[in-house]
Amino acid sequence: MAAYRSILPLALALVLGTHVAVSAADAPAAAAGAAVPVDTPTRVLDPRTLTNLEQLLDAIADRRVVFVGESHDRYEDHLNQLKVIQGLKARGKEVAIGMEFFQQPYQSVVDAYIDGAIDEAAFLRQTEYFDRWRYDYRLYRPILQFAREHRIPVIALNLDSELTKRVGEVGIDGLDPQERARVPAEIDRSDTAYQARVKAVFDQHPMPDKKSFERFIEVQLLWDEGMAERAARYLQEHPQQTLVVLAGAGHLEYGQGIPKRLLRRQPVSAASLLNANQRELDPAAADYLLFPRPVDLPPSGMLGVMLNPEVGDQGLEIQGFSEDSGAKAAGVKEGDRIVRVGEQPISTYADIRIALIDAQPGQRVQVEVLRKPLIGADETLTFDAELH
Numbered sequence: 001m002a003a004y005r006s007i008l009p010l011a012l013a014l015v016l017g018t019h020v021a022v023s024a025a026d027a028p029a030a031a032a033g034a035a036v037p038v039d040t041p042t043r044v045l046d047p048r049t050l051t052n053l054e055q056l057l058d059a060i061a062d063r064r065v066v067f068v069g070e071s072h073d074r075y076e077d078h079l080n081q082l083k084v085i086q087g088l089k090a091r092g093k094e095v096a097i098g099m100e101f102f103q104q105p106y107q108s109v110v111d112a113y114i115d116g117a118i119d120e121a122a123f124l125r126q127t128e129y130f131d132r133w134r135y136d137y138r139l140y141r142p143i144l145q146f147a148r149e150h151r152i153p154v155i156a157l158n159l160d161s162e163l164t165k166r167v168g169e170v171g172i173d174g175l176d177p178q179e180r181a182r183v184p185a186e187i188d189r190s191d192t193a194y195q196a197r198v199k200a201v202f203d204q205h206p207m208p209d210k211k212s213f214e215r216f217i218e219v220q221l222l223w224d225e226g227m228a229e230r231a232a233r234y235l236q237e238h239p240q241q242t243l244v245v246l247a248g249a250g251h252l253e254y255g256q257g258i259p260k261r262l263l264r265r266q267p268v269s270a271a272s273l274l275n276a277n278q279r280e281l282d283p284a285a286a287d288y289l290l291f292p293r294p295v296d297l298p299p300s301g302m303l304g305v306m307l308n309p310e311v312g313d314q315g316l317e318i319q320g321f322s323e324d325s326g327a328k329a330a331g332v333k334e335g336d337r338i339v340r341v342g343e344q345p346i347s348t349y350a351d352i353r354i355a356l357i358d359a360q361p362g363q364r365v366q367v368e369v370l371r372k373p374l375i376g377a378d379e380t381l382t383f384d385a386e387l388h
Helices: 053-060 075-090 104-114 120-126 141-150 161-170 192-203 210-237 258-265 326-330 349-355
Strands: 065-070 095-103 154-158 242-248 270-275 288-290 305-307 316-321 337-341 364-371 379-386
Touching: 053 075, 053 270, 065 075, 065 258, 075 095, 075 141, 075 242, 075 270, 095 104, 095 210, 104 120, 104 141, 104 154, 120 349, 154 210, 154 242, 161 210, 192 210, 210 242, 210 258, 242 258, 258 270, 316 326, 326 379, 337 349
Parallel strands: 065 242, 065 270, 095 154, 095 242, 270 288
Antiparallel strands: 305 316, 316 337, 337 364, 364 379
């Protein structure tokens, strides 16, 4: 773990906001005379030691790996990830980006997009992004556009979801030989602190038996070891590259997930960065704790329809509407099948997400549907719907 140590005081943190989280243990007693445990810590942060992003990047520019955590739906986390990538590149580093959000079997598609061989719509369809990840793609779009513009390699870190789902069902020991061949060769089960942290998450969604937890932790191990193995292999094959790993904070905090397992394979210099706004200040959580101001992703225009996920012969079937659905107000009905939005033909869920990716509330779009009347052939109808 020597390569993963913090080389500067925790207080040398990126501060983009103005407040610091304080744990409940630091609060004054609720009433006079209330007992105070003698071991209650009082944490002190000297504001004179606070720094900025540029100084932080100067401090970590020599690392082979920089782990930047995120809450998947927090736009400010992704903006910070982009700033780290841009800052390291500006300092002359040959940067590559490892992303949790794409699965390893789709590496060739990711490469094709970064190389400019396919457009964004083909990239999203062929990586099956909206089925395999589903978070609003606009959260990651600036990072991927920057990578494409500058031909920065993007590494699909995650194992395919079919394998992790299978392990959740039968465990690693229940895999057949072909499935077992896709499992990382090394899986370290010795970290009791990691197991305790995973158990705490599991206990928030309790399952009926002990075997459920065993499979739950095997899936977590598979995710972390799989991403670590892929990142380590890239570092070995590209000794001049600086790898920026983007992943959920739970895969990075305390070094227990991806970092420890990557560094076990490739003992390189590393630094970890986590958003501290919604966590207790804990020096062990990461090398640097960040305090970004919240940033909202601009709202996206929505049709306000609930769709049947089953793909039929034509279009997507509408099962219901949101309360303020512009499609419903325009005359679209349950049971209609959407076959076109604007200029985009619709046959899959990805098609409708792509059709509306740049749409804004208040914008009007043409929605073409197939409607089955009580008698006779399907009717093709077109409605002018306002997005909400």
